[in-house]
Amino acid sequence: MYTTELKDKNQAPQSAAVVEDPARLEAFEARVAADDFIEPKDWMPEAYRKTLVRQISQHAHSEIVGMLPEGNWITRAPNLRRKAILLAKVQDEGGHGLYLYAAAETLGTSREEMIDALHSGRAKYSTIFNYPTLTWADIGAIGWLVDGAAIMNQVPLQRTSYGPYARAMVRICKEESFHQRQGYEIMTALAAGTDAQKRMAQDALNRWWWPSIMMFGPPDENSPNTAQSIRWRIKRETNDELRQKFIDVTVPQAEAIGLTVPDPDLTWNEARGSYDYGAIDWDEFYAVVRGEGPVAKERMQARVKAWEEGAWVREAAAAHAAKHQAREAAE
Amino acid sequence: MTKNWPLWEVFIRAKNGLSHRHAGSVHAADAKMALEAARDTYTRRMEGVSLWVVPSAAIVASDPGDAAELFEPAADKVYRHPTFYVIPEGVKNI
Ligand SMILES: [Fe+2]
Numbered sequence A: 001m002y003t004t005e006l007k008d009k010n011q012a013p014q015s016a017a018v019v020e021d022p023a024r025l026e027a028f029e030a031r032v033a034a035d036d037f038i039e040p041k042d043w044m045p046e047a048y049r050k051t052l053v054r055q056i057s058q059h060a061h062s063e064i065v066g067m068l069p070e071g072n073w074i075t076r077a078p079n080l081r082r083k084a085i086l087l088a089k090v091q092d093e094g095g096h097g098l099y100l101y102a103a104a105e106t107l108g109t110s111r112e113e114m115i116d117a118l119h120s121g122r123a124k125y126s127t128i129f130n131y132p133t134l135t136w137a138d139i140g141a142i143g144w145l146v147d148g149a150a151i152m153n154q155v156p157l158q159r160t161s162y163g164p165y166a167r168a169m170v171r172i173c174k175e176e177s178f179h180q181r182q183g184y185e186i187m188t189a190l191a192a193g194t195d196a197q198k199r200m201a202q203d204a205l206n207r208w209w210w211p212s213i214m215m216f217g218p219p220d221e222n223s224p225n226t227a228q229s230i231r232w233r234i235k236r237e238t239n240d241e242l243r244q245k246f247i248d249v250t251v252p253q254a255e256a257i258g259l260t261v262p263d264p265d266l267t268w269n270e271a272r273g274s275y276d277y278g279a280i281d282w283d284e285f286y287a288v289v290r291g292e293g294p295v296a297k298e299r300m301q302a303r304v305k306a307w308e309e310g311a312w313v314r315e316a317a318a319a320h321a322a323k324h325q326a327r328e329a330a331e
Numbered sequence B: 001m002t003k004n005w006p007l008w009e010v011f012i013r014a015k016n017g018l019s020h021r022h023a024g025s026v027h028a029a030d031a032k033m034a035l036e037a038a039r040d041t042y043t044r045r046m047e048g049v050s051l052w053v054v055p056s057a058a059i060v061a062s063d064p065g066d067a068a069e070l071f072e073p074a075a076d077k078v079y080r081h082p083t084f085y086v087i088p089e090g091v092k093n094i
């Protein structure tokens, strides 16, 4: 999701504008190639730093914006058990955003800059969160598919070359698998329910399937920076590799609960040991990246509103801290 | 817009008998708030029994550029390790 570079299609790929000291660059490349971790105070090429700041902050924004489609179902969860679970999941996503913002800050950016970039629309976040959550089954589909795709993406990132990012991913991965299971449990219950409930589950799968497999980002031939990111061990697998893995594990999960993946071209390829799948509508993907997702505006409005309405709390806390500091200094 | 709250480093003692270990960082206006934020951010699953929060600005760190002079001198002092010594065959409990 999260780890692919979300840029508008026409944006130029990153260029090595800064000329780096060749000796340092060579030493750096050798360390990374040997799977050594890079830590905040270590020398690193500017392009490595920039790529990381962009990727980690996009990832953080995705966690934070990802709270919105689920948060609006907390009060409507069908029972107390589901409500407590959803509340815990949404709280986890907030935590994930915080771990990641903190990791990005070690690269020299500030929390304010990142939040400002998000709120002003300069920063990207995962396309998936610009789709609406229409029914309770959507909460099941999100946990199962969206968190499932996130796990597929995040597991290899536990070995990403930048230490603080890798450590944040270890924490996140530990928490993520309950997210997927609770979603799948919701889908399982609905799929085993009344006809109307089963239809609801199938409808959610129909709407979330394609956006979920788009989360892995553009096809490899269209992601010019992937090779560099893999060489620097920022990414460990390509978009298409991860997408294929996700499809291969998810299709049997759908079958197990009697749901049908909405792809008529989906067939098991014995020779490859993988599923072949139908063409992805990349025009839709790029439109969502450009900010034309069905609920993109609502998401940012909700986010900015929450931030602005919390301003007095932040101001009060700062005033309180200043008052206490002054008092202590006077003593 | 209010200025960024200061950054705090969070350390967690997983259980008594173990030392506190760095977990991550939080922004908070003061120490009390830093503890509360650390609790909510880093211990939602019984990760610890005790928390430390330390203003990040108070940490003095060594420079990676000095790593060679700081740590490499130890590399040629292999006699500091028990495996350096030759013990006659058959001798036990040493
Ligand atoms: Fe997450």
Ligand SMILES: [Fe+2]
Pocket: A093, A147, A150, A176, A179
């Ligand atoms: Fe999650």
